[in-house]
Amino acid sequence: MSLMSLTAVELGRKIKAKEVTVTEAVQAALSSIREKEAKVNSFVTVDEEGALKRAKQVQQQIDEGVLTGPLAGVPVAIKDNMCTEGMPTTCSSKILGNFIPTYTAEAVKRLEEAGAIIIGKTNMDEFAMGSTTETSAYGETKNPWNTDYVPGGSSGGSCAAVAAEECSFALGSDTGGSIRQPSSFCGVTGIKPTYGTVSRYGLIAYGSSLDQIGPVAKDVTDCATILEAISSYDTKDSTSVSREDLKFTEALVDDVKGLKIGIPRDYFKEGLDPEVKEAVLAAAKKLEEKGAIVEEFDLGLVEYAIPAYYVIACAEASSNLARFDGVKYGYRTEDYEGLHNMYKKSRSEGFGAEVKRRIMLGSFVLSSGYYDAYYLKALRVKALIKKAFDEAFAKYDVILGPAAPTTAPKLGDSLKDPIKMYLGDIYTISVNLAGLPGISLPCGTDSKGLPIGLQLIGDCFQEKKIIQAAYSFEQTRTYKHCPLAEKEQAAC
Numbered sequence: 382m383s384l385m386s387l388t389a390v391e392l393g394r395k396i397k398a399k400e401v402t403v404t405e406a407v408q409a410a411l412s413s414i415r416e417k418e419a420k421v422n423s424f425v426t427v428d429e430e431g432a433l434k435r436a437k438q439v440q441q442q443i444d445e446g447v448l449t450g451p452l453a454g455v456p457v458a459i460k461d462n463m464c465t466e467g468m469p470t471t472c473s474s475k476i477l478g479n480f481i482p483t484y485t486a487e488a489v490k491r492l493e494e495a496g497a498i499i500i501g502k503t504n505m506d507e508f509a510m511g512s513t514t515e516t517s518a519y520g521e522t523k524n525p526w527n528t529d530y531v532p533g534g535s536s537g538g539s540c541a542a543v544a545a546e547e548c549s550f551a552l553g554s555d556t557g558g559s560i561r562q563p564s565s566f567c568g569v570t571g572i573k574p575t576y577g578t579v580s581r582y583g584l585i586a587y588g589s590s591l592d593q594i595g596p597v598a599k600d601v602t603d604c605a606t607i608l609e610a611i612s613s614y615d616t617k618d619s620t621s622v623s624r625e626d627l628k629f630t631e632a633l634v635d636d637v638k639g640l641k642i643g644i645p646r647d648y649f650k651e652g653l654d655p656e657v658k659e660a661v662l663a664a665a666k667k668l669e670e671k672g673a674i675v676e677e678f679d680l681g682l683v684e685y686a687i688p689a690y691y692v693i694a695c696a697e698a699s700s701n702l703a704r705f706d707g708v709k710y711g712y713r714t715e716d717y718e719g720l721h722n723m724y725k726k727s728r729s730e731g732f733g734a735e736v737k738r739r740i741m742l743g744s745f746v747l748s749s750g751y752y753d754a755y756y757l758k759a760l761r762v763k764a765l766i767k768k769a770f771d772e773a774f775a776k777y778d779v780i781l782g783p784a785a786p787t788t789a790p791k792l793g794d795s796l797k798d799p800i801k802m803y804l805g806d807i808y809t810i811s812v813n814l815a816g817l818p819g820i821s822l823p824c825g826t827d828s829k830g831l832p833i834g835l836q837l838i839g840d841c842f843q844e845k846k847i848i849q850a851a852y853s854f855e856q857t858r859t860y861k862h863c864p865l866a867e868k869e870q871a872a873c
Contacts, residue, residue, distance in 0.1 A: 384409040385546035396454040403440040403454035410456035423542035427501040453496030458551040461502035464583040473517035476731030486583025503538030525863040530789040533563030540567040546866040550598040558809025561821035565784035565834020576816035577622030580615035588694035605629040632845035638672030643777035645680035660825035660833040690810040692759035699743030767815040774840040784821040784834035
C-alpha cells in the first residue's frame with residue numbers, strides 16, 4: 382500500500398513510531414504527483430527541492446522530541462490563494478503569475494509550526510470564482526474518479542489532490558461552498574469552520590465577509606485534527622474570533638443518541654438528483670438507527686440565498702480586486718499609453734472572463750442608484766437567512782442535507798451556462814451568509830460511479846456537534862479510494 386493511501390493521522394503515527402521517515406513520506410507524495418499530474422492537473426506549483434529540504438529539518442525536530450504533534454512530517458498541499466513566503470501564489474490567474482509573497486498566511490504558518498511539509502500549491506478557479514476549477518489560467522483540474530468530469534470548485538485542486546492521493550491532506554478556502562462542494566464531487570471530507578475561527582491573514586480575498594479557510598482530507602478524524610492545528614485568534618485579522626474551546630478532536634465520538642437532526646424540506650424539492658436524494662436520506666436513516674432524533678422542517682428563504690450571495694460576494698470582489706492594477710506587483714501590459722490605459726489593459730489582459738463578469742456585477746450593484754436596490758437589500762436578506770437558521774437551531778443540534786444537487790458534471794457543461802453553475806451552490810451558500818460551520822463527507826456513489834456528498838450544518842461555534850455526527854455516520858461505511866488511487870494500490 383502507498384503511504385499516500387494512509388490518512389494524515391495514520392501516516393503521522395507511523396512517522397512518530399519510526400516506521401517511516403519524513404523524507405520517505407515526502408518522496409511518496411512527489412512520486413504520486415509525477416505519476417498522476419498529467420491526468421489530473423491538481424497543482425500549479427510543486428516545490429520538490431523545498432519539501433525535501435524541509436523534510437530533513439522536521440525529521441531532526443521529531444528525533445529531538447521538539448515536534449510531537451499528529452501532523453509532524455505529513456505532506457500537505459495548499460490552495461493557491463494563500464500566501465507562502467518565497468513560493469509563487471497566483472490565485473490561478475495570469476494577473477498574479479509572477480507574484481511571490483514576502484510573508485506566509487497564518488493558517489499555513491500554523492501547519493508549518495505543527496511540522497507539516499508543504500509540497501506545493503493547488504489549482505483553483507481563478508480568484509476562487511467558479512464551481513468547477515475550469516476558470517483557472519493554468520488549465521482545468523479533472524476529477525480523479527473520472528477525468529471526463531469536473532472536481533468541483535473553487536478548491537477543486539485541493540480536493541482532487543487528496544482524492545488522487547497526491548498528498549495526505551490539503552487546505553482550501555470556502556466562500557460559498559468552495560470546500561464542501563468539491564469535497565462532495567471528489568469523495569473526500571472537508572470542513573468550513575465558523576467565520577472567524579481560522580485567521581484570514583494571508584488569504585487573498587474574494588468576499589471578505591464570507592471567506593474561511595478549512596481542511597480537506599480523507600476522513601473526519603483528519604479534518605478535526607487539522608482544524609485544531611490551524612484555528613487560532615489572530616490580531617492581524619480584524620475578523621478573527623477569540624475562542625476558548627478549540628479541541629475539535631474531543632468530538633471524535635461514535636455516539637449520536639438523543640442528537641436532534643433537522644432535515645429542511647426546502648433542500649429536497651425540484652432540482653435535486655434522485656440518486657443524491659436517496660443517498661442523503663439513507664445517511665439520515667443510518668444516524669436515526671444509531672439513536673439520533675431525525676425530523677423534517679421548513680427552513681425558508683432558500684430561493685433567496687443565491688441572488689443575495691452573488692450580490693454581496695461580487696460587490697466585495699469588485700472592491701478587493703481593485704488592487705490588481707499592474708502598478709506594484711503582478712502582471713502589467715507591455716504596450717500602453719498613460720496611466721489609465723495601463724490600468725485598463727493590464728486588468729483586461731490579466732483577468733479571465735468569469736472574474737471580469739463578477740467584477741462588473743459587483744461594480745454595478747455598488748454604483749449610485751443601485752446600491753440601495755441591490756446591495757443593501759441583499760444584506761437584509763442575509764440577516765433574515767441568519768435569523769431563519771437561529772430559529773432552526775433553537776430546535777435542532779444539526780441540520781442535514783445534500784452538499785450539491787447533483788454529482789460532478791462533465792467538463793465544459795457548466796461553463797456553457799454560468800447561471801446553472803451558480804445554482805449548483807444552492808445548499809452551501811446559506812452557510813457562508815450566516816457564518817455557520819459545515820462539513821461535507823461521502824455517503825455513496827451514483828450509477829456513473831461518481832461520489833455523493835452529505836452535508837451537516839451546525840450553529841455558530843458548534844463544530845463539535847457536526848464533527849461528532851459526521852464521525853458517527855462515517856463508522857457505518859469504509860473510505861472508498863478513487864480509481865486512480867486504486868490502480869496505484871494494485872501496483873503496490
